[in-house]
Amino acid sequence: MGCLCTKKKEKSELKEKIINDNIDEDFDRIKKKLAQDVKILLLGGGESGKSTIFKQMRLIRDGEFSDEEIDQFRKLIRKKCITQMQILIKASTKLVIPLKKTDEAEELLKFKPTTTIWEEEIGNLIHELWNDPGIQKTYEEKDKKFHLDDSANFFFDEIERISSDYYVPQNEDILRARTKTVSIVEEELIVNGFKFTLIDVGGQRSERRKWIHSFDDVTSVIFVTSLIGYDQTLREDHSVNRMLESLNLFRELFTRSWFKKSSIILFLNKKDLFQEKIKKLDLNVCFPEYTGGKNYEQALEYIQNQFTEVSSFGGNENRKLYPFATNAIDTSNIELVMIGVLDTILRKNFQTLY
Numbered sequence: 001m002g003c004l005c006t007k008k009k010e011k012s013e014l015k016e017k018i019i020n021d022n023i024d025e026d027f028d029r030i031k032k033k034l035a036q037d038v039k040i041l042l043l044g045g046g047e048s049g050k051s052t053i054f055k056q057m058r059l060i061r062d063g064e065f066s067d068e069e070i071d072q073f074r075k076l077i078r079k080k081c082i083t084q085m086q087i088l089i090k091a092s093t094k095l096v097i098p099l100k101k102t103d104e105a106e107e108l109l110k111f112k113p114t115t116t117i118w119e120e121e122i123g124n125l126i127h128e129l130w131n132d133p134g135i136q137k138t139y140e141e142k143d144k145k146f147h148l149d150d151s152a153n154f155f156f157d158e159i160e161r162i163s164s165d166y167y168v169p170q171n172e173d174i175l176r177a178r179t180k181t182v183s184i185v186e187e188e189l190i191v192n193g194f195k196f197t198l199i200d201v202g203g204q205r206s207e208r209r210k211w212i213h214s215f216d217d218v219t220s221v222i223f224v225t226s227l228i229g230y231d232q233t234l235r236e237d238h239s240v241n242r243m244l245e246s247l248n249l250f251r252e253l254f255t256r257s258w259f260k261k262s263s264i265i266l267f268l269n270k271k272d273l274f275q276e277k278i279k280k281l282d283l284n285v286c287f288p289e290y291t292g293g294k295n296y297e298q299a300l301e302y303i304q305n306q307f308t309e310v311s312s313f314g315g316n317e318n319r320k321l322y323p324f325a326t327n328a329i330d331t332s333n334i335e336l337v338m339i340g341v342l343d344t345i346l347r348k349n350f351q352t353l354y
């Protein structure tokens with residue numbers, strides 16, 4: 001009897017120490033063991049940044065992308081430069097915005113998106129067009145009138161480097177290149193010495209019906225939402241606001257009680273782009289009752305509160321939501337945040353053990 005009491009006391013002291021951040025080697029060993037059973041699922045709408053976070057985690061584990069991947073991304077990035085500029089040219093016609101470089105626009109439209117051969121001429125045309133005031137004016141209308149990748153301007157600015165015969169995509173280029181996910185990808189990853197499993201799924205509406213197949217044994221869900229979605233519409237339905245869709249999706253996770261026992265972590269992603277956008281565009285375009293103005297902190301807090309409210313509704317009052325503002329392009333930001341995420345999950349798992 002006495003022995004049992006001592007053991008119980010030891011465990012509760014150990015637990016206390018972990019909770020109080022007093023970590024020593026023993027606790028680290030326990031946490032490493034617990035981490036092996038941790039399965040984190042990335043969920044969220046299309047283009048919120050799930051795969052970029054997944055890529056970052058692989059980069060943190062491996063230190064670099066493989067030669068095969070680099071080769072694939074070189075082709076993808078160059079193809080994107082053509083198709084994204086073609087979207088801008090077509091949008092300028094639709095919006096009746098005159099261009100100075102009409103010959104160049106006509107030339108670029110002749111290239112098929114499927115073209116695999118890069119010609120120097122393509123790079124020159126894109127460079128000329130990107131500097132055309134008409135294309136710049138059209139670019140300002142993106143999100144409101146038509147869709148363009150969030151990273152399009154980054155690649156246009158870098159077109160000279162991308163056009164070079166010796167072009168090797170850098171890590172940042174690969175992280176910024178967008179491809180819609182149409183499958184479920186699962187990998188074992190390592191952060192801060194802790195091995196765990198991360199799962200990436202497609203976020204567009206047509207992909208969501210596959211989500212259910214990856215729900216088994218999930219320890220935690222990282223719900224990713226794009227902060228700049230407040231004036232954007234869905235690619236799959238131009239009448240639906242991205243941020244409101246994300247909130248609805250988040251609500252669905254709670255009301256369907258899919259993850260009753262899992263920790264829910266919220267990534268308020270694209271904070272770098274949000275910092276710029278909020279200076280120009282008030283959040284009240286999406287939430288008319290918001291009165292904080294074009295202020296980053298106020299707007300971020302307001303959005304976070306919208307999600308917290310959803311998470312604490314209808315029987316979930318005592319459920320804690322763990323929010324983080326993230327920039328998925330920034331490796332050190334994601335590494336730091338993931339250390340925090342794992343720590344949160346492991347502490348919670350440890351607490352449920354005893």
Ligand SMILES: Nc1nc2c(ncn2[C@@H]2O[C@H](COP(=O)(O)OP(=O)(O)OP(=O)(O)O)[C@@H](O)[C@H]2O)c(=O)[nH]1
Nearest residue numbers: 046047048049050051052176178181203270327328
């Ligand atoms: N600047 C910036 N761009 C980001 C950030 N997160 C993602 N992106 C870009 O946003 C685009 C979409 O990101 P993805 O990671 O492919 O989005 P996803 O959620 O996986 O999208 P689906 O697979 O369609 O569900 C890519 O071009 C990324 O480089 C961020 O924090 N900052």
Ligand SMILES: [Mg+2]
Nearest residue numbers: 050051180181
């Ligand atoms: Mg994806």
